[in-house]
Amino acid sequence: MASPSFAGVLVPVLTPFTRSGEPDAGRFISFCRFLLDQGADGLAIFGTTSEANSMSGAERMELLDKLIAAGIPASKLMPGAGACSVSEASTLIKHAIGHGVGGVLMLPPFYYKGMSDDGLYDFFDSVINRVGSAALKIYLYHIPPQTVLGISLDLIGRLVKAFPQTVVGLKDSSGDWKNTAAILENFPGFAVFPGSEVFLLDGLRKGAVGCITASGNVNVPGIRKVYENWQTPQADALQAEITKARMTIQAYPMVPALKRIVAHFHNDPDWAAVRPPMTALTEAQSSALLADLAKIGFTLGERQRQAAE
Amino acid sequence: MASPSFAGVLVPVLTPFTRSGEPDAGRFISFCRFLLDQGADGLAIFGTTSEANSMSGAERMELLDKLIAAGIPASKLMPGAGACSVSEASTLIKHAIGHGVGGVLMLPPFYYKGMSDDGLYDFFDSVINRVGSAALKIYLYHIPPQTVLGISLDLIGRLVKAFPQTVVGLKDSSGDWKNTAAILENFPGFAVFPGSEVFLLDGLRKGAVGCITASGNVNVPGIRKVYENWQTPQADALQAEITKARMTIQAYPMVPALKRIVAHFHNDPDWAAVRPPMTALTEAQSSALLADLAKIGFTLGERQRQAAE
Secondary structure, eight states, rough: OOOOOOOEEEEEEOOOBBSSSSSSSSHHHHHHHHHHHHHHHHEESSTTTGGGGGGHHHHHHHHHHHHTTTTTOOGGGOOOOOOSSHHHHHHHHHHHHHTTTSOOOOOTTTTTOOOOHHHHHHHHHHHHHHHHHTOOOOOEEHHHHHSSOOOHHHHHHHHHHHHHTTEEEEESOOOOOHHHHHHHHHTTTTEEEESSSSHHHHHHHHHHEEEOTHHHHHHHHHHHHHHHHHTTHHHHHHHHHHHHHHHHHSSSSSHHHHHHHHHHHHOOOOGGGGOOOOOOOOHHHHHHHHHHHHHHTSSSOOHHHHHHO | OOOSSEEEEEOOOOOOTTTTTOBBBHHHHHHHHHHTTTSSSSEOOTTTTTGGGOHHHHOOOOOOHHHHTTTOGGBBBBBBBOSSSHHHHHHHHHHHHHHTOEEEEEEEOTTTOOOOOOHHHHHHHHHHHHHOTTOOOOEEOOOHHHOOOOOHHHHHHHHHHHOTTTEEEEOOOOHHHHHHHHHHHHTTTSSSSSSSEEEHHHHHHHOOOOEOOOOHHHHHHHHHHHHHHSSTHHHHHHHHHHHHHHHTTTTSOHHHHHHHHHHHHHGGGGGGGGOTOOOOOOOOHHHHHHHHHHTTTTTHHHHHHHHHO
C-alpha cells in the first residue's frame, strides 16, 4: 500500500458566496490561508460542508485555479470530486491532478441507489482508468446520510487490492463508529479519517491517521490539541472539550451554523450566506447558537481569536 | 395556470453507449425517431431511465445539439435538467430553452437530504430567475426512491402560485398512488404524469394528462392504446395488459432490462451496454427475462415489431 499523502486535522472548507450568490474567491483564499495558519494539516475543499454540490464543476475548477494562483500549496489540498458520472468525475480529477493536489476525496455516484458493489467498482475503476495518472491519490468518501449509497468493506478491499498506489484512504462520515473500527481493523495502513472529531481520539487509538471535520472551520486549534496529545494523560479531557463544542454546533443545521460562527468571530456578516437549497439560520437561531457557544466558553481558541482580530 | 405543452405517452428515452462507453448519438437519434414513429407524444430525454446522471452536463448538451441537428422536433422534447446546483441546472435549462424544447423535467437538488421547503423553493426560484425566459415550462420531477428528497404538496402549491406560467406540471415517480391522487385533487389544471403506466388509467380517470414511463421504450403502442381508449369499455382490460408487461420487466433491474429488450427486438446487441454504476444483465437474467416476456406474449406490439424489422 502506498504512503498516504495526508494525516492530522483536515478541514472541509466552507465556501463563501457573494451577496449575488457567486462563489467568493477572495474570501475563500483568505479563509484557506487562515485555516492553514491555524494549523490545519490539509484542506478538503469542495466537500459536503463546502456546499460543493451546490456549485457546478466549472465553478469548482475556477475556484481551485484561483486558490492555486494565490499561492495556497497544492500539496495541502484534497479537493472533493463529487459527481455521479464517470465523465464529470474524471474531468474534475484531471483538473485537480494537473495542479498537483495531494489527493482527491471521491464520492460514489450518489444519484443511484441500491447499486451492486460490482457496479460501484466499475465506477471507480473507470474513473481511475480515464484519469490515468500515477500521481492520483484517491480518498474514498463514505457518507451514507447524504448519498444513501454506501462504500462497503468488501468494495474497499477490492479497490485497495486492485489499485494499491491509488486508493489510499477513506473519510468515514457514516457517524457509525463500528463501521470506522471495522475499516481500521480490516485495512491496516489504509489512511482512515473519521468524518467528525467526536471520533478522533477513539480513531487515533485504533490506527486512524486524523480526522476530516466540518467543525475544523471554527476549531482547528482545539482539535489539533487532541491530535498532538492523544498519547498523553490529558487526551480524554481534551477530547471531551472538542466533543462538547461539536455537539453544541451540530444541534443546529451544520453548514449554516458554521457560516454564522465564522461571520461572528471574523466580524464579517456576509459570511453567513448559503446557496439554495440550504437556508441561513434565522436571527433567533443565530442568537441561540452564539449564546450556547458562549455558555461553554467557546471562543475559537486563542490563536484563532488573535488571527481573526 | 398556463396550458401545458405535453400530454399523452412520454418516453424517458434510454441512452445508448458505444463499446468504449461514450454516448452513441447515431443510435440515440434513430431510437428517438423510432419512438416518435411508434406514437410517443413526447420524449423525456435525460431522465433516470436515460442514465442522465451518468453523463456530464457537457455530454447531455452535446447529445441534445445532435438530436436537434438531426431534425427531431424540439417541441416534442422534455429534457431532464437534473443537477444539484442552481448554476448547473440553469446552464442545462438555458441550453435546452435555446433549442426551443417544449419543456424541461427538473429534479430537486438531490445530493441534499432533509432540506426545508423554504430551501427547495429558493432553489427552483433561483433557477427560474437565472434562466429568465418566458419560454420556460418546468415539469417538476418527484422521484423519492432516487432522490430521498421529495417535492411536497405545499411546495408545489407555492411554486404554482408564484410561477403559474412556468411551473406547469409534474412527473410523479413516487410509486405512491395516494400522492399522485392528492396532487390531482389539489391542483386541477396542473399537468400531472404518473411515472409508471401502472397508474395510467387511474390517473386519466382522476385528471392526469398521460404518463412518462420507462417501459415506453419498449411498449409505446400498448400504452397508447390505454391512453386512446380510456373512456371505452375496453379500458380496464387494456390497462391489465400493460400492467402485466410492466410487472414482468420490473422484476429485473429496470434500465439494464429495458436495454436488453431493445437489443433483442432491434437485433442490436450493443444496445445492452450501460454506464457504471449500473451493470448489464447477466446472460442468465437476460434469458429469463426474454422467456418471461415470451410467456405473456410480449412482442413489442405490431407497429413496433414492424418498424424494428
